[in-house]
Amino acid sequence: MNKAMSSWVAGANAADTDFSLNNLPYGVFSTHGQAPRCGVAIGDMILDVAQAEMAGLTGTQDLLQQAVWNPLMKAGPKVWAAFRARLIGLLKEGSAHVEDLTPMLVPMSDAAMHMPFRVAEYTDFYAGKQHAQNVGTMFRGPENALPPNWLHIPIGYNGRASTVVVSGTDIRRPVGQTKAKDAANPVFGPSQRLDIELEIGAIVGTPSDMGQPVTVAQAREMIFGYVLLNDWSARDLQAWEYQPLGPFQAKAFATSISPWIVTAAALAPFAAPAPDREVPLLPYLVEDTPGLYDIDLFVHMNGHQISHTNMQELYYSSAQQLAHHASSGCAMRSGDLLGSGTISGPKPDNYGSLLEMTWGGQNPITLGDQTRRFIEDGDRLTLTGHAQGDGYRVGFGACTGTILPAPDFYKETT
Amino acid sequence: MNKAMSSWVAGANAADTDFSLNNLPYGVFSTHGQAPRCGVAIGDMILDVAQAEMAGLTGTQDLLQQAVWNPLMKAGPKVWAAFRARLIGLLKEGSAHVEDLTPMLVPMSDAAMHMPFRVAEYTDFYAGKQHAQNVGTMFRGPENALPPNWLHIPIGYNGRASTVVVSGTDIRRPVGQTKAKDAANPVFGPSQRLDIELEIGAIVGTPSDMGQPVTVAQAREMIFGYVLLNDWSARDLQAWEYQPLGPFQAKAFATSISPWIVTAAALAPFAAPAPDREVPLLPYLVEDTPGLYDIDLFVHMNGHQISHTNMQELYYSSAQQLAHHASSGCAMRSGDLLGSGTISGPKPDNYGSLLEMTWGGQNPITLGDQTRRFIEDGDRLTLTGHAQGDGYRVGFGACTGTILPAPDFYKETT
Structure with a gap:
């Protein structure tokens, strides 16, 4: 079994959170009535990856801007693996991007969640x-x-x-x-x-x-x-x-x-x-x-x-x-x-x-x-x-x- | 039962055509490998209604440009009725638009047909x-x-x-x-x-x-x-x-x-x-x-x-x-x-x-x-x-x- 990975987002290191750094699940969220956007759960926070992509941090281009994960889903396993590896790099203890990413973190308690993808059938x-x-x-x-x-x-x-x-x-x-x-x-x-x-x-x-x-x-x-x-x-x-x-x-x-x-x-x-x-x-x-x-x-x-x-x-x-x-x-x-x-x-x-x-x-x-x-x-x-x-x-x-x-x-x- | 309507497109007046002026069904066609577009069957011809809309003849705006009929479908019964009435006016005997429309007619025998709409479920x-x-x-x-x-x-x-x-x-x-x-x-x-x-x-x-x-x-x-x-x-x-x-x-x-x-x-x-x-x-x-x-x-x-x-x-x-x-x-x-x-x-x-x-x-x-x-x-x-x-x-x-x-x-x- 994989070992637990440590994140600089403190809540992700709690033993009982669903959203450890080993997880990094994908959702779509909104805050304060703003337009929904793609986010990744980390501890009790959500990383606004639509914003992170715009800032050139995710290694993807135009895959996270539609407020559904379908564009990334279509991109295939190689892109999935590269994106996940990049996310782990960004969020792990010792990341070089703490300062860039901190303003892109939203408390989960402030967010409303939306359908994470368009269901085809x-x-x-x-x-x-x-x-x-x-x-x-x-x-x-x-x-x-x-x-x-x-x-x-x-x-x-x-x-x-x-x-x-x-x-x-x-x-x-x-x-x-x-x-x-x-x-x-x-x-x-x-x-x-x-x-x-x-x-x-x-x-x-x-x-x-x-x-x-x-x-x-x-x-x-x-x-x-x-x-x-x-x-x-x-x-x-x-x-x-x-x-x-x-x-x-x-x-x-x-x-x-x-x-x-x-x-x-x-x-x-x-x-x-x-x-x-x-x-x-x-x-x-x-x-x-x-x-x-x-x-x-x-x-x-x-x-x-x-x-x-x-x-x-x-x-x-x-x-x-x-x-x-x-x-x-x-x-x-x-x-x-x-x-x-x-x-x-x-x-x-x-x-x-x-x-x-x-x-x-x-x-x-x-x-x-x-x-x-x-x-x-x-x-x-x-x-x-x-x-x-x-x-x-x-x-x-x-x-x-x-x-x-x-x-x-x-x-x-x- | 409705009476037969006469069209200036001669083939539409044949007793055995599926595509009389009383019909005017909607399809998506292409010719000579060009991009598919919305068309209406009339006798042995197809009226390129994507082109007719661009020319301002259909009474619609941006409903016929997507090579599927879904935008018109969504527009509802009033728009359907108005569009159909306009088509009948354009294609009936005595229409004022024969000259405008003649270049927009394509022989059905030259056309390949495509899915006429995106199936939701x-x-x-x-x-x-x-x-x-x-x-x-x-x-x-x-x-x-x-x-x-x-x-x-x-x-x-x-x-x-x-x-x-x-x-x-x-x-x-x-x-x-x-x-x-x-x-x-x-x-x-x-x-x-x-x-x-x-x-x-x-x-x-x-x-x-x-x-x-x-x-x-x-x-x-x-x-x-x-x-x-x-x-x-x-x-x-x-x-x-x-x-x-x-x-x-x-x-x-x-x-x-x-x-x-x-x-x-x-x-x-x-x-x-x-x-x-x-x-x-x-x-x-x-x-x-x-x-x-x-x-x-x-x-x-x-x-x-x-x-x-x-x-x-x-x-x-x-x-x-x-x-x-x-x-x-x-x-x-x-x-x-x-x-x-x-x-x-x-x-x-x-x-x-x-x-x-x-x-x-x-x-x-x-x-x-x-x-x-x-x-x-x-x-x-x-x-x-x-x-x-x-x-x-x-x-x-x-x-x-x-x-x-x-x-x-x-x-x-x-």
Whole structure:
């Protein structure tokens, strides 16, 4: 494991900050109502790298001026590596640029965060085996829990990019069609079984061409970085709509991501193998090097921790998912976001959704003096996660969202 | 029905041209390797409207200079109507602008066509009842053919925007996982059951906000125009992958659209009601005015006509689909493309896919002295369609694609 690096920005050397010098994640911030710009988190500060680039300090040109990271993402792995090396040089203890950079540091507490990149397309996978087994058991019984293709295919479906929002964005409770088991007809109204899904999102940096599949090794090189991802889900809409063509409006209303993109380079020291294969994979999916990361993940609901799990619970890596995504000849774009699928560990307090924690709403969870089966209006859900180094952390910051009441629309149309 | 309008561009007055003055569809073209630009089809000619705008003739400013129609699409229904009225004035018999415009006309035969708009996101629906019944019967038996939600929900799933291509683009046969019913394990290789789906695509012009559902009437106003759409499908990949989260790589490799966007205004005289409801719709989906169009649709394979159907075979209109799409609070974007679902009529020669025409490959179709169960390498598939007025047509031009052999990739990874 990498050693902790020391920064002249004091807050970055705290053992419990997500934003050590070893991390250096990328976000987009604004202060005092000014225009958003690219920044790098370091301790409790943000380095205004748009300004640093203008001053000729970053080794890049015109890659950091658009208030999204897409231009750097497109530039490819060599530019990513050179930029990261330069950032480390600028921010490490003993840097020659302390005086130049000090005026470009903004306290994180003064900053509002914005979407760190333009999402090209959003795809959500289903790569957590415990999750697939839990959900399958509830929907189809324990004998048919795992679909027959699950151990062969990193199953995924296309999601909706227009509603991927940054942490802190309030989420309106969705309305939609639901049908009670014993009802003759569906009704239209606010979802009564609103849920989270704890996931990690991989961001594609370099694209692939239509008609040109990629290997798992190539896919790994294409991945720019990772975010925490909450795939908000309306379970009652989902149960009624999802056969035969998959989830649609049950997932389309919102997906929240953490404001900081943690680079693949920062996570490299924490690479961890996927679980042993239960059946051999087809050769196009075989991964020679560890493709997961040892990232501890947490869910808080109204301040109470309700889950703790780890990315290593996934059965397929993001590189395997990306290789499968391109396998048909599907062109992959710079800015594509790939949700990992819900990451559930072995026990209820390791599960990544309320559906699993409460076993379909049967066993409410406790939040102090309250209980919950699903999410109520005003509830605040927060994902956090970090890799633990020797004396330092590489973390994502919080991915949070508060649920607002459903829009009045449904009252006018029912 | 509108009367035929006469144009000073002689070819537009031919009874069998797709591109009468009543039509005026929007495309993007190039000639002699020059940069692509916005054009309007009129008879056998294309009016270079990028040039016409520069000359101050179109009543628009900076909406036609980007070689995609997205800027006009975003400008909204009032601008669409004013622009169309101006075009009719410029191109009708007796126009005062014949001399100005003649040098801006390019023979269609000299032009290469390009994508007419940037696709924001692509969604595919499943609104043809005959198609849903045919496919359901093959997959689940006649008793369970129509899913229980089908008569209540315009079922749809998110598709892949990165591989929507303009007519004339060659399509590589996809590779992927398939599993024979009696095989223990899947294999990876070229699809052996490659198919078309005959659809019409609706293009969203004006966007909607996240958390803000829209009514069917509002949805209708948001639709800019329509294209023919071929949702290429690998049936063997689809059968193995689609449970439980829907089609993914079986559809992700390619979707072809016609080069000309026929506006909602041009189709208005051909508005036609959807079939009678078999069960009442929930109020948010009720449509007060006819939402389909009387558009004859044809499929040719290697020059042989293999199907003839009509858009009126759909059970849900594009406005109903769009209202459902936004119902959860999903933000809709200018440039979203909504495939109608496969449009099949009552008999095999009205079916919109080979899967249905050959009943899962059991009954080959005849093409001259050849037969086909599914698509072979080198086969050319062409969709055409038009609404028939009194002495004139409003048509889309051809949506065509030729299948190339699978990439070698799979050989290296199997």
